[in-house]
Amino acid sequence: MFGLGIQELLLILIIFRPFIVILIFLKKSRRNRHNPSTPFASGHSRAQWVTWLLVVAIVLNLIAIVSVSYQIDLLSKAMSGQTITAAEAAANDSRQQLIGVLQVLVLLVTAMLFLIWLHRAYRNLPALGARNLAYSPQWVVGGFFVPFLNLVRPFQVVREIWNASDPDVTNDSSPQSTRTPPLVGWWWTLFLISSFMSRMTLHGGTTVSSMLDMSWIMLVANILDIPSAILALLVVRAINTRQEEKSKRLMRPGDRDPV
16 A cells, blocks of 8 residues: 555566567677777766666665655554555555656666676776776676676676776776775665565555555665765766776877887
C-alpha cells in the first residue's frame, strides 16, 4: 500500500536488461580494434548533460528523503495503534509513487547518457596516446550488464580511462600500472553499496511492520545515493577535464614531454 509502484518499474528494468546487452553486442559483434588514427572527439557536452542529470537525481533524492520520512512517521503511528485514515494512506501512496517514477525516469536517462559519455571517453584514449588498452569500447558498456563481472569491470574501465587521460603521463606509460585514484575507488565503493540497498527495496512489505522496515531501508538508500551521485559527478568532470587538457597538450608539441 505505501510507496509501491517503483518496485514494479525496477523489476521491468531488470527483466529487460539482458536484451539491452544482446542488442549492444549484435550491433557490433566483431572485435573492435583500437585505431590510433581516430581523431579525438570531445565529450564535453555529454559530460555536461550527465552532470546536470546527476544534480537532478540528487535533488530528487533529497525530496525522497523527506517523503519517506513522512511515510515512516505515518507507519509508526499505525504501529502504535493510532488510526490512519484512507485519505492519508492514499495521499502517501500517490506521493511515493510519483517520486519513485520520477527517480526511475531520471535514472534511466542518466544511465544511458553516462554510458554514451563513457564509451566516447574510452574511444578517445588511442587518440590521446594510450596503447595496449585492456578492453574494447563495446565491453566498456557491456561490462555494466554482465552478472558478477559488473562488480569489477566498470571500475576497471573507469580506472583505465582516468590513468590514460592524465595530461602528465607520457605516451609510453602503462595505464594499468598506476595506482587507483581515491576518487574512483570511493565512487565505485559507494555505487555498489547504494545499488545493493536499492535492490533491497524491491521486496515490498505486506504488513505494517515490514513496510516500516522497508521504509527505513528506502531512507538509507536515498541518503547513500547522494554522496554516490556527487562522486560520480566529480569523476565525470575530472575525466572530461583531463582528456580536454591532454588533447590540447598533444596539439601543442612544445608542451609535450620529451621522448
